[in-house]
Amino acid sequence: NDSGSGTRKRKSRWADDEPKLPTIQLPDFMKDFTGGIEFDPEIQALNARLLEISRMLQSGLPLDDRPEGARSPSPEPIYDNMGIRINTREYRARERLNKERQDIITQIIKRNPAFKPPADYRPPKLQK
Amino acid sequence: QKLMYQPGALATKVVCLTQVVSEDELKDDGEYEDILEDMRQEGGKFGNLVNVVIPRPGPDGQPAPGVGKVFLEYVDVDGAAKARTGLNGRKFGGNIVQAVFYPENKFAQGDYEA
Numbered sequence: 001n002d003s004g005s006g007t008r009k010r011k012s013r014w015a016d017d018e019p020k021l022p023t024i025q026l027p028d029f030m031k032d033f034t035g036g037i038e039f040d041p042e043i044q045a046l047n048a049r050l051l052e053i054s055r056m057l058q059s060g061l062p063l064d065d066r067p068e069g070a071r072s073p074s075p076e077p078i079y080d081n082m083g084i085r086i087n088t089r090e091y092r093a094r095e096r097l098n099k100e101r102q103d104i105i106t107q108i109i110k111r112n113p114a115f116k117p118p119a120d121y122r123p124p125k126l127q128k
Numbered sequence: 129q130k131l132m133y134q135p136g137a138l139a140t141k142v143v144c145l146t147q148v149v150s151e152d153e154l155k156d157d158g159e160y161e162d163i164l165e166d167m168r169q170e171g172g173k174f175g176n177l178v179n180v181v182i183p184r185p186g187p188d189g190q191p192a193p194g195v196g197k198v199f200l201e202y203v204d205v206d207g208a209a210k211a212r213t214g215l216n217g218r219k220f221g222g223n224i225v226q227a228v229f230y231p232e233n234k235f236a237q238g239d240y241e242a
Contacts, residue, residue: 014169060210061173
């Protein structure tokens with residue numbers, strides 16, 4: 001960063017990367033079914049994060065863009081039988097996001113049993 | 129099979145954002161710098177930016193070609209493609225941005241009106 005102290009904190013004119021899909025307003029009679037649950041701020045936060053993760057996973061952009069110095073040490077490499085490394089940084093970042101995504105869906109379902117999870121959602125195993 | 133030619137559909141290294149900024153905003157040096165910085169920051173998230181061009185109106189306010197557009201030039205088509213997808217439909221200062229590819233030759237010639 002340049003000089004620092006004098007730089008005023010400026011807000012970017014770019015709006016946050018909000019969901020481009022317009023939120024669908026349910027007709028009034030539908031609200032009885034859901035109990036207005038999707039207006040629960042916690043659910044909204046979870047939904048927002050879910051969308052964000054889905055977008056990150058689909059964007060094809062590097063998922064782990066932390067600079068060299070800011071990363072923790074990598075785990076021991078694991079190779080497949082072709083000798084290609086499996087647990088690359090990118091792979092681990094993707095796994096992490098997938099895991100978070102599954103957890104969020106689990107939480108949403110807990111709050112709203114009527115929520116229809118995406119097709120690739122796997123409910124968590126019951127045993128610990 | 130139908131061959132479609134749509135301006136902005138052919139992938140290039142240059143992304144043109146339309147309906148982004150107003151002439152008034154560009155007249156002010158401070159705002160112009162701010163916008164430039166916003167573009168560099170946001171555009172840099174998609175790939176390596178080579179150049180950012182924001183055409184400005186003349187000093188007496190006479191209209192200049194390409195005013196209102198913002199051009200982001202990337203090192204490669206890949207970065208430009210990501211930026212086009214990522215920025216299209218986003219809001220910038222209340223305007224909904226449209227992102228299209230821009231012909232590289234025209235951009236190189238300083239022709240901002242295609």
